[in-house]
Amino acid sequence: MVLRTDLESAIANEDDLPAVDDVYDESEEIPLSATFDDAFVIEHTEFESFDDLVEASPSDASSADELGEVEPGSWDEFVAETTDFADEEQLVMAARDNWVAKKLGLA
Numbered sequence: 001m002v003l004r005t006d007l008e009s010a011i012a013n014e015d016d017l018p019a020v021d022d023v024y025d026e027s028e029e030i031p032l033s034a035t036f037d038d039a040f041v042i043e044h045t046e047f048e049s050f051d052d053l054v055e056a057s058p059s060d061a062s063s064a065d066e067l068g069e070v071e072p073g074s075w076d077e078f079v080a081e082t083t084d085f086a087d088e089e090q091l092v093m094a095a096r097d098n099w100v101a102k103k104l105g106l107a
Helices: 004-012 038-044 050-056 076-082 088-103
Strands: none
Touching: 038 050, 038 088, 050 076, 076 088
């Protein structure tokens, strides 16, 4: 898997990356389940799915479908204790970069 620190170098080493429009449509909403896929969650957290992570989180939601906007910083302690990341922002950025790497065929 390509994490944020590796994504830029992986992209720099690729000769034939697809065009942005071929992998992402700005009008398309990216589902949380695509960003936080099971493989990412299993590798970087103590949970088996994003739904399991959400259910154990400080939010009132019991699944990703119920999860609304998360107040910035409100998951920091939970993320630090249950994932490979120091805070919520690191978790989200790593999941985003993982999604991008998969779309580009780098992961």
